[in-house]
Amino acid sequence: DIQMTQSPSSLSASIGDRVTITCRASQSIGRYLNWYQQKTGKAPNLLIYAASSLESGVPSRFSGSGSGTDFTLTINSLQPEDSTTYYCQQSYSTPWTFGQGTKVEI
Amino acid sequence: EVQLVESGGGLVQPGGSLRLSCAASGFTFSSYDMNWVRQAPGKGLEWVSYITSSSSTIYYADSVKGRFTISRDNAKNSLYLQMNSLRAEDTAVYYCARDRSGYQRYDYWGQGSLVTVSS
Numbered sequence: 001d002i003q004m005t006q007s008p009s010s011l012s013a014s015i016g017d018r019v020t021i022t023c024r025a026s027q028s029i030g031r032y033l034n035w036y037q038q039k040t041g042k043a044p045n046l047l048i049y050a051a052s053s054l055e056s057g058v059p060s061r062f063s064g065s066g067s068g069t070d071f072t073l074t075i076n077s078l079q080p081e082d083s084t085t086y087y088c089q090q091s092y093s094t095p096w097t098f099g100q101g102t103k104v105e106i
Numbered sequence: 107e108v109q110l111v112e113s114g115g116g117l118v119q120p121g122g123s124l125r126l127s128c129a130a131s132g133f134t135f136s137s138y139d140m141n142w143v144r145q146a147p148g149k150g151l152e153w154v155s156y157i158t159s160s161s162s163t164i165y166y167a168d169s170v171k172g173r174f175t176i177s178r179d180n181a182k183n184s185l186y187l188q189m190n191s192l193r194a195e196d197t198a199v200y201y202c203a204r205d206r207s208g209y210q211r212y213d214y215w216g217q218g219s220l221v222t223v224s225s
Contacts, residue, residue, distance in 0.1 A: 032209055036151075043216065043217060044151065044215060046211055091211065095153055096156075098152065098153070
């Protein structure tokens with residue numbers, strides 16, 4: 001199975017900050033990497049797919065980059081509603097695995 | 107509007123069975139692959155099972171293989187997860203999620219159905 005490791009597990013930032021979350025795969029996954037945002041008590045919401053493609057309706061302050069084993073999710077100009085948990089997911093091979101999550105606090 | 111609504115969760119004893127349903131609306135259900143993803147209380151996300159639009163291909167996580175069965179009824183716009191031999195570690199919120207073709211991304215999710223396995 002491909003292991004996905006996110007860092008940091010949590011972070012604290014201020015409104016307007018630029019925040020970066022890293023996701024590392026245990027083997028190369030090309031660009032088969034998706035990012036989700038999950039608010040407490042709610043279903044996850046797709047933000048980024050194929051490492052860097054912005055899902056329709058997602059604010060442009062969210063962006064993704066990377067390929068192979070190392071990926072990043074960047075939130076430019078952090079907003080109050082961005083204070084929640086983010087997960088990466090590899091869709092390269094089954095079982096499709098998620099990172100452990102990164103909690104962003106403001 | 108795309109909607110996915112899970113039902114069938116509840117409290118069940120270890121070793122028991124439960125069947126989850128996911129009712130889809132607002133899109134052509136028969137054209138999309140579907141998934142079940144679960145989340146144990148306070149934990150992260152775990153992919154559980156996948157089924158193609160025609161049911162021709164099915165995958166399971168090792169943790170549920172041999173105990174859970176995914177199925178669908180395209181005429182009823184419904185996805186199912188039959189869960190047998192339930193264990194305490196199966197306790198979780200179970201989400202159904204639509205699979206957008208290309209890069210296996212889950213673009214719509216249901217609200218989740220809580221399954222609690224406890225005596």
